[in-house]
Amino acid sequence: KAGVTQTPRYLIKTRGQQVTLSCSPISGHRSVSWYQQTPGQGLQFLFEYFSETQRNKGNFPGRFSGRQFSNSRSEMNVSTLELGDSALYLCASTPSGGLFGTQYFGPGTRLTVL
Amino acid sequence: DQQVKQNSPSLSVQEGRISILNCDYTNSMFDYFLWYKKYPAEGPTFLISISSIKDKNEDGRFTVFLNKSAKHLSLHIVPSQPGDSAVYFCAVSQGNLIFGKGTKLSVKP
Numbered sequence: 001k002a003g004v005t006q007t008p009r010y011l012i013k014t015r016g017q018q019v020t021l022s023c024s025p026i027s028g029h030r031s032v033s034w035y036q037q038t039p040g041q042g043l044q045f046l047f048e049y050f051s052e053t054q055r056n057k058g059n060f061p062g063r064f065s066g067r068q069f070s071n072s073r074s075e076m077n078v079s080t081l082e083l084g085d086s087a088l089y090l091c092a093s094t095p096s097g098g099l100f101g102t103q104y105f106g107p108g109t110r111l112t113v114l
Numbered sequence: 115d116q117q118v119k120q121n122s123p124s125l126s127v128q129e130g131r132i133s134i135l136n137c138d139y140t141n142s143m144f145d146y147f148l149w150y151k152k153y154p155a156e157g158p159t160f161l162i163s164i165s166s167i168k169d170k171n172e173d174g175r176f177t178v179f180l181n182k183s184a185k186h187l188s189l190h191i192v193p194s195q196p197g198d199s200a201v202y203f204c205a206v207s208q209g210n211l212i213f214g215k216g217t218k219l220s221v222k223p
Contacts, residue, residue: 033211035213041215042203042213043203043205043213044213045210048210058210092157103158103160105156105159107155107156
């Protein structure tokens with residue numbers, strides 16, 4: 001079975017721009033979660049989608065948004081980028097939804113904001 | 115204020131010995147606890163979990179202990195192997211997941 005894939009792997013943007021990251025979960029997995037990892041804050045939960053609905057949300061500003069499609073693929077969008085948004089963005093999928101089960105993480109997208 | 119703390123940024127252990135990774139949390143309402151391992155340039159990998167109704171869960175070389183009164187979680191790896199060298203994150207759940215900042219474990223041959 002193919003793992004979780006994320007595209008692109010690396011991205012460079014400038015302040016004020018917006019960015020869209022993509023995550024394809026493992027086939028058959030219906031839940032996708034997004035995380036931000038930075039050296040200062042560590043790994044922080046952004047949001048979780050299950051069956052195209054946002055089910056859980058972390059403490060991030062409204063500039064961070066996401067969606068999930070009917071094939072369970074998910075996108076995350078960050079608008080009006082700030083320098084502090086530079087981070088590794090990880091997505092994870094689980095078979096049956098929820099954050100309790102085993103999560104399978106993708107390799108991440110490294111976003112650099114200049 | 116951090117709700118989940120891993121106070122040791124790094125830990126070095128000899129191969130074959132026990133590795134003990136610690137995690138403290140602040141909220142007694144957390145009901146599910148997890149450990150993840152992360153290698154460089156890869157996403158985290160789920161290792162082991164425990165619910166608040168238990169105080170110990172074992173899976174092969176990995177054992178997680180939960181001390182609810184002390185709000186303390188620990189991961190024991192016995193025996194430690196060089197391939198265990200990675201960053202270990204604890205996480206707690208109450209609807210969403212809150213991660214500690216990680217402990218870098220180095221297992222020396």
